[in-house]
Amino acid sequence: MTELRPVFYVSDGTGITAETIGHSVLTQFTETRFESTRISFVDTLERASETVARIREAGARHGVRPIVINSCVDPEISAALVESGALMLDVFAPFIEPLERELGQIRQRHIGRAHGMVDFERYHRRIDAINFTLTHDDGQSLDYADADVVLVAVSRAGKTPTCIYLALHYGVLAANYPLTEEDLEHDRLPPRLRPYRNKLFGLTIDPARLQQIRQERRPNSRYAQLETCRREVAAAEAMFRAERIPTLSTTHTSIEEIASKVLTTLGLQREMF
Amino acid sequence: MTELRPVFYVSDGTGITAETIGHSVLTQFTETRFESTRISFVDTLERASETVARIREAGARHGVRPIVINSCVDPEISAALVESGALMLDVFAPFIEPLERELGQIRQRHIGRAHGMVDFERYHRRIDAINFTLTHDDGQSLDYADADVVLVAVSRAGKTPTCIYLALHYGVLAANYPLTEEDLEHDRLPPRLRPYRNKLFGLTIDPARLQQIRQERRPNSRYAQLETCRREVAAAEAMFRAERIPTLSTTHTSIEEIASKVLTTLGLQREMF
Numbered sequence: 001m002t003e004l005r006p007v008f009y010v011s012d013g014t015g016i017t018a019e020t021i022g023h024s025v026l027t028q029f030t031e032t033r034f035e036s037t038r039i040s041f042v043d044t045l046e047r048a049s050e051t052v053a054r055i056r057e058a059g060a061r062h063g064v065r066p067i068v069i070n071s072c073v074d075p076e077i078s079a080a081l082v083e084s085g086a087l088m089l090d091v092f093a094p095f096i097e098p099l100e101r102e103l104g105q106i107r108q109r110h111i112g113r114a115h116g117m118v119d120f121e122r123y124h125r126r127i128d129a130i131n132f133t134l135t136h137d138d139g140q141s142l143d144y145a146d147a148d149v150v151l152v153a154v155s156r157a158g159k160t161p162t163c164i165y166l167a168l169h170y171g172v173l174a175a176n177y178p179l180t181e182e183d184l185e186h187d188r189l190p191p192r193l194r195p196y197r198n199k200l201f202g203l204t205i206d207p208a209r210l211q212q213i214r215q216e217r218r219p220n221s222r223y224a225q226l227e228t229c230r231r232e233v234a235a236a237e238a239m240f241r242a243e244r245i246p247t248l249s250t251t252h253t254s255i256e257e258i259a260s261k262v263l264t265t266l267g268l269q270r271e272m273f
Numbered sequence: 274m275t276e277l278r279p280v281f282y283v284s285d286g287t288g289i290t291a292e293t294i295g296h297s298v299l300t301q302f303t304e305t306r307f308e309s310t311r312i313s314f315v316d317t318l319e320r321a322s323e324t325v326a327r328i329r330e331a332g333a334r335h336g337v338r339p340i341v342i343n344s345c346v347d348p349e350i351s352a353a354l355v356e357s358g359a360l361m362l363d364v365f366a367p368f369i370e371p372l373e374r375e376l377g378q379i380r381q382r383h384i385g386r387a388h389g390m391v392d393f394e395r396y397h398r399r400i401d402a403i404n405f406t407l408t409h410d411d412g413q414s415l416d417y418a419d420a421d422v423v424l425v426a427v428s429r430a431g432k433t434p435t436c437i438y439l440a441l442h443y444g445v446l447a448a449n450y451p452l453t454e455e456d457l458e459h460d461r462l463p464p465r466l467r468p469y470r471n472k473l474f475g476l477t478i479d480p481a482r483l484q485q486i487r488q489e490r491r492p493n494s495r496y497a498q499l500e501t502c503r504r505e506v507a508a509a510e511a512m513f514r515a516e517r518i519p520t521l522s523t524t525h526t527s528i529e530e531i532a533s534k535v536l537t538t539l540g541l542q543r544e545m546f
Contacts, residue, residue: 005376014533017297019545024290024344025368028380036544040533067375071297087375094367095298102340102360103278107301124489126528130434137407161403164437168528216397255399255441255546260287260313271309272292273528 006058006066007036010051010081012043012073018091022069034067042072048080055084073109122171126273129167129174136175137163144175144196149266151176152193152240153203154184154232155223156213158250158258162203165259170270172263184235187242201262202240202247207233209251279331279339280309283324283354285316285346291364295342307340315345321353328357346382399546402440402447409448410436417448417469422539424449425466425513426476427457427505428496429486431523431531435476438532443543445536457508460515474535475513475520480506482524 007026009018015038026034037058039051059066071091072078082088096107135141137160144150149172151159159176166172183190193200207229214224222228240247246265250258263270280299282291288311299307310331312324332339344364345351355361369380408414410433417423422445424432432449439445456463466473480502487497495501513520519538523531536543 003376014529016529016533016545017293020290020293021364021368023545025365025372025380028346028365028369028382029372029376029378030381031378032376037542038536038545040537065375067372073301087371089368089371091294092298092301095294095362096301098360098362099298099302099340102338103276103302103305105302105304107298108303109301120485123527127434127486130437134407134410134433160407161400161441164403164441168434168437168441212393213400254396256287256289260289263311264313269310272289272296272311 003031003064004033004035004062005064006055006062007034008051008055008058008066008068008086009036009038009071010042010068011038011040011071012077013040013071015040015071018069018071021091022089035062042077043074045077045080048072048077049083052081052084055081055086059085122273125171126168129171130164132173133163133167133175136173138176139178141175142177142192144193144199146173147175147196147199148173148268149175149201149262150193150196150199151203151262152179152200152236152245153205154179154210154236156210156217157203157205158253158255159203161255162250162258162262165255166262169259169273170263170268171273172268172270179232179236179239181232184232184239187235187238189239189243189245197243197245199266200245201266202236202245203258204233204237204240204247204249206249206251276304276337277306277308277335278337279328279335280307281324281328281331281339281341281359282309282311282344283315283341284311284313284344285350286313286344288313288344291342291344294364295362308335315350316347318350318353321345321350322356325354325357328354328359332358395546398444399441402444403437405446406436406440406448409446411449412451414448415450415465417466417472419446420448420469420472421446421541422448422474422535423466423469423472424476424535425452425473425509425518426478427452427483427509429483429490430476430478431526431528432476434528435531435535438528439535442532442546443536443541444546445541445543452505452509452512454505457505457512460508460511462512462516462518470516470518472539473518474539475509475518476531477506477510477513477520477522479522479524 009015011018055066066086068086069089153159155178163174163176166174210229211226248261282288284291315324328339339359341359342362426432428451436447436449439447483502484499521534
């Protein structure tokens with residue numbers, strides 16, 4: 001029987017850092033199911049005591065001690081949360097003391113600084129990248145002169161979500177080009193892609209999986225037939241091989257992993273937003 | 274004089290967890306500038322020793338001890354990285370022992386589990402949300418029956434990036450409706466939004482900031498005039514007040530913060546992707 005354990009991500013900011021690390025750690029404990037609740041913007045003692053009440057209530061309801069992953073920067077608020085009786089795991093504490101010693105300075109307690117507004121210039125770069133990606137999605141604009149990367153693949157292989165991720169989190173000007181039936185008749189790159197060879201990254205996918213995805217989108221179309229998927233994927237892979245385009249299969253790969261592989265392979269070092 | 278300190282985010286997966294927490298912690302140390310490098314997919318001892326060489330080289334170049342924020346799950350790889358001489362900060366270590374004790378089990382070392390592929394059903398929900406957002410962006414489709422949230426604002430107030438964030442990270446069906454000049458002549462909700470009142474969230478923005486953003490987009494247009502921005506923002510705010518639509522100013526707010534506030538305000542609890 002799998003135990004159900006309530007987990008609370010508590011933060012005086014968005015809670016994104018707490019949930020990111022908490023999720024990474026908890027997926028390593030496979031014998032427990034976790035019921036997670038994010039409580040953001042706990043930035044007053046009043047909000048802290050409401051939070052304590054919610055945590056206690058969950059503990060009583062499940063008859064088990066809750067876990068709190070806490071990223072509140074204010075020590076008074078963190079102290080108040082201890083009243084919940086939960087197992088308290090502090091996201092920042094283990095890093096602060098070694099860093100203060102190494103850097104010879106005391107950290108500044110800027111609440112929610114990490115996912116707060118940075119500077120307008122940085123914000124503009126991010127928004128510009130998102131706009132670029134939306135206007136260069138699915139072959140809408142084929143002007144790739146400014147693009148950092150052009151993802152190339154058959155329809156429904158994962159291009160759009162990856163481009164959006166790259167733009168939103170790395171400010172990368174990410175375009176994508178859908179290989180058409182006509183493109184796939186040749187095993188050379190479509191002429192319009194040739195000038196951008198160094199920016200190209202091919203995505204491929206297991207044909208059975210592609211069939212499943214297309215079937216949800218356009219049930220019982222020729223587009224969704226397994227035979228069509230097989231033929232298109234084989235032709236795309238042959239083209240990538242012949243042209244030595246770096247390639248990744250998206251079948252068992254998350255959006256985050258595809259994005260990371262693209263950055264690593266093309267040598268794009270960008271600070272994460 | 275601000276010191277420049279090299280920081281490496283080293284991971285056997287994407288490195289997203291390491292960079293997220295590292296960024297949150299390091300922004301609290303304001304007297305140092307950090308030059309950060311992400312090294313993903315360090316999943317062999319060979320990759321580990323390449324990484325050690327890069328870290329040593331950066332330390333020698335800057336004449337200062339580098340910092341490594343390490344999220345490698347394999348202890349052999351973590352041990353190899355110690356050879357770099359850097360200050361080693363381990364992302365998972367502080368959490369593992371208390372959790373093993375609390376849960377009475379040993380963690381499983383699944384490399385890169387957190388941002389790896391989860392199940393296909395969960396993946397579909399994510400992709401469906403992204404597709405929904407793209408087809409319901411900027412008033413393209415006005416069918417909000419399935420929407421979880423409809424962001425309402427004047428043009429360029431931050432609707433699109435927020436919707437994309439909500440879809441990509443929380444699987445939220447996020448639509449957005451741009452208030453037109455005609456809408457703004459009345460201080461009541463546009464009739465087509467009325468059936469969805471409980472899903473509405475208004476964004477507002479400082480008119481001077483809006484003017485700046487519009488000016489970059491369409492220089493010297495009527496659209497970008499300060500007077501136009503002032504009038505539109507005032508009319509939108511009056512409408513939100515009259516209709517008691519929850520509202521947030523995006524002027525000094527990051528995409529992450531807007532998304533979190535929307536989720537919190539509308540009571541949408543979604544596990545983060």
